[in-house]
Amino acid sequence: MSLVKKYGKETSLSLLQNMLLMRRFEEKAGQMYGLRKIGGFCHLYIGQEAVAAGTIGALDLKSDYVIGAYRDHGHALAVGMDPKEIMAELYGKASGCSKGKGGSMHMYSDEKHMLGGNGIVGSQIPVGTGVAWKIKYMEEKGVVLCYFGDGAIHQGAFHESLNLAKIHDLPIIYIVENNQYGMGTDFKRVSSVHDLAQMGYAYDIPGKQLNGMQVMEVYDEFVKAVKSVREEPHPLFYEIKTYRYRGHSMSDPAKYRTPEELEEYKQQDPIPILLKQLQEEKFITEKEYKKMDDEIKAICDESVDFAEKSPEPDLSALYEDVFAEA
Amino acid sequence: MNREKYTTENKEETKMPVITFREALRQAMDEEMARDDRVFLLGEEVAQYNGAYKVTQGLWEKYGDKRVVDTPITEEGFTGLGVGAAMVGLRPIVEWMTFNFALMAYDQVVSNAAKTRYMSGGQFKLPMVMRGPNGPAEYLAAQHSQALQSIFAHIPGLKVVSPSTPYDAKGLLKTSIRDDNPVIFLEGELMYAWKGEVPEEEYLIPLGKADVKREGSDLTIVSYGKPMRISFEAAEKLAKEGINAEVIDLRSIKPLDEEAVYASVRKTHRCVIVEESWPFASVGSHLGWLISKNAFDYLDAPVEMVASEEVPMPYNHRLELAVQPQVPKIVAAAKKVLYLDD
Numbered sequence: 001m002s003l004v005k006k007y008g009k010e011t012s013l014s015l016l017q018n019m020l021l022m023r024r025f026e027e028k029a030g031q032m033y034g035l036r037k038i039g040g041f042c043h044l045y046i047g048q049e050a051v052a053a054g055t056i057g058a059l060d061l062k063s064d065y066v067i068g069a070y071r072d073h074g075h076a077l078a079v080g081m082d083p084k085e086i087m088a089e090l091y092g093k094a095s096g097c098s099k100g101k102g103g104s105m106h107m108y109s110d111e112k113h114m115l116g117g118n119g120i121v122g123s124q125i126p127v128g129t130g131v132a133w134k135i136k137y138m139e140e141k142g143v144v145l146c147y148f149g150d151g152a153i154h155q156g157a158f159h160e161s162l163n164l165a166k167i168h169d170l171p172i173i174y175i176v177e178n179n180q181y182g183m184g185t186d187f188k189r190v191s192s193v194h195d196l197a198q199m200g201y202a203y204d205i206p207g208k209q210l211n212g213m214q215v216m217e218v219y220d221e222f223v224k225a226v227k228s229v230r231e232e233p234h235p236l237f238y239e240i241k242t243y244r245y246r247g248h249s250m251s252d253p254a255k256y257r258t259p260e261e262l263e264e265y266k267q268q269d270p271i272p273i274l275l276k277q278l279q280e281e282k283f284i285t286e287k288e289y290k291k292m293d294d295e296i297k298a299i300c301d302e303s304v305d306f307a308e309k310s311p312e313p314d315l316s317a318l319y320e321d322v323f324a325e326a
Numbered sequence: 327m328n329r330e331k332y333t334t335e336n337k338e339e340t341k342m343p344v345i346t347f348r349e350a351l352r353q354a355m356d357e358e359m360a361r362d363d364r365v366f367l368l369g370e371e372v373a374q375y376n377g378a379y380k381v382t383q384g385l386w387e388k389y390g391d392k393r394v395v396d397t398p399i400t401e402e403g404f405t406g407l408g409v410g411a412a413m414v415g416l417r418p419i420v421e422w423m424t425f426n427f428a429l430m431a432y433d434q435v436v437s438n439a440a441k442t443r444y445m446s447g448g449q450f451k452l453p454m455v456m457r458g459p460n461g462p463a464e465y466l467a468a469q470h471s472q473a474l475q476s477i478f479a480h481i482p483g484l485k486v487v488s489p490s491t492p493y494d495a496k497g498l499l500k501t502s503i504r505d506d507n508p509v510i511f512l513e514g515e516l517m518y519a520w521k522g523e524v525p526e527e528e529y530l531i532p533l534g535k536a537d538v539k540r541e542g543s544d545l546t547i548v549s550y551g552k553p554m555r556i557s558f559e560a561a562e563k564l565a566k567e568g569i570n571a572e573v574i575d576l577r578s579i580k581p582l583d584e585e586a587v588y589a590s591v592r593k594t595h596r597c598v599i600v601e602e603s604w605p606f607a608s609v610g611s612h613l614g615w616l617i618s619k620n621a622f623d624y625l626d627a628p629v630e631m632v633a634s635e636e637v638p639m640p641y642n643h644r645l646e647l648a649v650q651p652q653v654p655k656i657v658a659a660a661k662k663v664l665y666l667d668d
Contacts, residue, residue, distance in 0.1 A: 065414070099447030108446035115413060116446070120437045126403050127438055130410020130418075137366070137392065137416060157433075160403025167398070321448035322483055324506035 002277060003216035007223075009283045015057055015215050016274050016284070019049035021296050022074040023271060025083055028300040029073065029090055033250045037307075038090045041119075042104045045074035047245035050270035051177050052078040054218025055145055055240075058226045063140060067115040067128040068147035070105035071177075071244075075147065079112040087303035093310035100313045101321065122148055122155030125174070129161040132172035136233050143229045144172040151182025153196055162203040165235035173225055173236045174200070177212065180241075183248045184256045200237030212242030213268040216277065243268070342523035348381045350492035350524050351457075351513065354499035355382070355419060357528065359389055362417060365503060368395040368404055369421030369458075378423045379459060379518050405431035405456065409438045412454040412508070419503060422458035424515070425474045431456075432477075439508040440483030455502045457511035461552050461602050462650055464516070468638035471646065473603035475551075478510045479579045480607070485533055486579040488512040490554035492522035494577055497531030505533065514552040534581030538590070542572035545596035545660055548587055548613065550576035553600045553651050560600075560656035571660060579609050587613065588621045595626040596663040600651050605633035630659040 004012045026044045033042050045052070048071070056066060056078040068075050076086050081097060089096030090104055098108050098117075106117040115131060118124035128146030135142040152158060153176050165172050176196050180187055188194050197207035210218055218240060225236055243265040247254040254262075278284045284292075345353070359365045366389075371378045373386035373396040386394040397404040401422060408418035422428040428435070435456065442450055461473040479486045487502055487509055489495040495513070502509040539554065540561050549557040554575050561571040572590050576583065591597050597617055599610040614629045632651045640646050 067410075097447070098445060098449070101447050102445040106445040108449050110446070110449040115410075115450075116442070118438070120433060123406070123433055123437050126406020126434060127410035127413065129403070130407035130412070131414050132410075133407055134411045134414045134416050137411070156400070157402055157406065160398070160400035161406070163398055163400065164403050164407060321444045321446075323485075324443060324448075324451040324453075326506065 002281065003220050004277045004281050004283065007216070007219065012216070012274070012278055012283060015053050015219060016271070016278060017292060017296070018053040018057065018078055019215060019271050019274065020293060021083070021299065022049040022052065022077050024293070024296050024300045025077060025086070025303070026073060028304060029087070030246070030250065032090070032304060038104070039092070040103055041070065042090070042250045043071040043248065044244070044246045044250070045071055047265065047269070048177060048179060048212065048242045049074060050215035050218055051175070051212045051240050051242050054215040055175060055222045057219050058222035059143065059145065061113045063142035064226070065113040065115055065131050065142060065144045067124050067131065067144065068117065069121070069124060069149055069152065070117065070119045071149070072105065072107045072117040076107035076109070076114055076117070079109065079114045081107065081109045081112050081114060083299055083303040084306040088307040088310050091307040091310070093307055094313040094317065095306070095310035099317060099321070122152035122157040124148065125152065125155070125157045125161040129165050129170060129172060132165065132170035133168065135171050136168065141230050142171065143226050145175060146172055147175045147177055149182065150176055150178040150180065150187040150191070150196060152176070153199060154191065159202075162200060162205055162235065162237070166203045166205055169234045171229045171233035173229060173238065176239045178239050178241050179244045181244075181248065181256065184252065186256070197237070197239040205235050205237045207237040207239060209239045209241060212240040213270045213273060215270050215274050342525045344521050345492055345524050346518065347492045347495055347513070347520045347522070348379060348518040350496040351381050351499055352383060352385065353524070354496045354503070356385060356388070358500055358503040359385070359393060364415065365417045365419065366393040366395065367419045367421065368397050368408065370397055370399055370423045372396060372421050377421070379515060381518065382421065401427050401430035402434055406434040406438065408454050408456070409434055409442070409452065412452045413442060413450045417453045417503065420454060420456045422456060424458055424470065425460035425512070426470050426472065428456070428458070428474070435478070435484070435508070435510070436481050440481045444483060451506045452508045453506045455499070455509045455511050457499070458513060459515040459518070460512040461514045462639055462646065464646070465641060465643060466639070467641040471639040473601070473634065475512055475579060476603050476608045479609050483508070484580065485509040486512070487533060487577070488551035488579055489577060490551055490575050492520065492524050494531060494537070494575070496524055497529050498533065498577060501530045501533055512551055517552055531577070533578045534583055535577065536583035536586035537575045537577055538572060538586070539575045540571065540573035542570040543594060544570045545598060545663055546572045546574060546587070546590040546594045547598045547600060547656065547660065548574045548576065549600040550579060550609075551602070553602050556651060556653050557600045557656060560653045560660065563653060563657055564660055569660065569664065582613070584616055584620070587617060591617055591621045592624045595624055597625070597629045598656065598659045598663055599629065599631045600656055601633050602650055603634060604636055605631055606636065608633060627663040627665065630663050632656050632659050
């Protein structure tokens with residue numbers, strides 16, 4: 001039985017919808033960046049959608065948490081944050097999820113258990129480990145998904161965290177989203193180990209490699225993984241192989257890779273792959289897909305409209321949120 | 327005022343119990359852990375070994391593995407773990423065996439502890455204390471003997487606290503543990519054995535409130551942390567020469583009780599700042615600028631500063647003492663602002 005059939009129409013369609021929302025949102029963000037509506041660093045998630053959709057799709061965000069790096073728009077959408085407040089944050093507006101104080105790299109939602117959005121490579125890994133500590137300390141049933149890129153895996157923060165997580169059997173799943181380039185550097189040029197999934201073994205945490213262009217495979221694995229961690233707290237480690245179609249950030253023309261390579265990966269685009277699987281099961285028609293896409297495009301347009309019309313933060317906001325008041 | 331006389335000897339007819347600085351810190355943690363289940367302690371050797379400097383002695387026995395946690399020697403990892411735990415509602419006390427090792431955790435302190443609240447538009451609180459011995463000890467050389475408060479005080483989003491007596495240490499640490507923000511709590515290896523009166527009943531000392539440890543009228547000596555003791559000794563020495571120094575203990579560097587300093591300077595018109603860090607871009611140099619800006623009309627002499635020499639700490643004892651503030655240096659600075667140069 002196909003995985004699409006195994007999980008049924010509703011779940012599979014929602015994964016498609018989720019990925020498509022990320023794709024269209026990021027296209028819009030890239031467009032608005034080009035129009036200089038968005039400033040600074042802006043790292044688009046285009047190509048990697050199946051990772052956030054497939055993993056976060058397996059969570060219960062009442063008890064589970066998500067924390068990641070600076071390529072975070074996709075994860076923010078996947079946890080269910082409002083595209084309007086994400087776009088407004090990109091615009092630096094007061095109505096943004098972080099009141100315009102975080103920007104592209106710092107999407108947070110206390111309510112949706114989205115803990116950022118961290119701009120320092122690997123810096124979120126110990127923090128995510130601490131969130132898992134709290135779950136265990138409070139004897140809750142939650143799981144933390146902690147994301148980072150292939151560039152972060154050599155940071156001490158990664159190694160120190162896996163060690164701590166294993167010593168204390170913390171309920172956390174570490175996910176290296178291996179998009180194969182740490183900025184402009186092919187990960188193989190700077191990693192002594194090319195099969196990154198092996199890197200958990202040093203800490204007695206078995207690693208597994210997944211194809212991050214196949215959302216159903218990612219989802220299927222994470223349904224099981226999250227369940228096992230929820231039942232009996234322990235750390236897991238996944239390398240999810242993926243590919244970003246755009247540069248590292250908006251300022252990167254990505255000249256370090258060949259057009260042939262890019263084309264090869266575009267043939268593995270996770271969205272058409274899932275669409276085809278859904279069509280094979282007759283879960284969606286071409287017409288219905290077009291309708292879904294149009295609706296999503298409208299949501300993205302609305303998010304831009306909302307951001308455009310939102311006010312700038314008041315200057316007095318400068319001094320707010322530095323400290324919590326007693 | 328007598329309770330803060332910087333002496334290790336028992337005074338006659340003490341009404342309050344006399345305990346050491348380390349016992350005062352321990353009592354603060356013990357009481358706060360008993361009061362709030364969310365408070366837990368983690369760091370190197372804090373549990374089974376009873377603490378590298380025995381500050382946490384007995385706490386593991388009392389609270390167990392869950393709440394008193396020995397960590398691997400990975401400051402970045404366990405400090406970051408504290409940040410994450412604090413973000414979602416726990417109240418960690420992170421012990422750094424010394425502040426020298428806190429440099430390994432500096433990214434977690436600066437990038438995450440100090441900034442997460444702001445970057446998230448105020449969505450998260452970071453109630454955590456990072457504490458341990460800071461400042462020079464003896465015979466430890468450059469990597470293990472340095473005062474690093476300035477690099478923490480420099481960062482918006484951190485509170486920085488520096489007690490100088492057992493009484494203050496307990497009251498300030500209890501307040502720091504209850505604070506909903508990241509607090510850097512500076513102790514001193516050579517201070518742990520200092521003794522002082524600490525009442526049995528509970529008390530808290532607010533952050534951001536300086537303490538006039540000795541009243542005087544001729545000049546103001548401002549310090550914090552360990553050099554408070556030599557500042558006090560210098561004041562006693564000056565008193566024998568008929569010079570009446572007021573000695574102010576900042577107690578917390580951030581928030582900084584500027585007004586207490588100005589009030590004293592308005593009275594004495596002269597000021598000497600004493601600190602054991604290097605003077606370049608330091609707490610003391612910043613305070614000197616504030617005084618010259620906000621109390622300029624009251625000053626009868628330029629503000630003097632006694633800090634450490636701008637060198638890494640040498641191992642040799644004679645040399646290492648020469649690097650640091652000492653009583654004669656403070657006395658000389660006091661005379662300078664009084665235009666009493668010998």
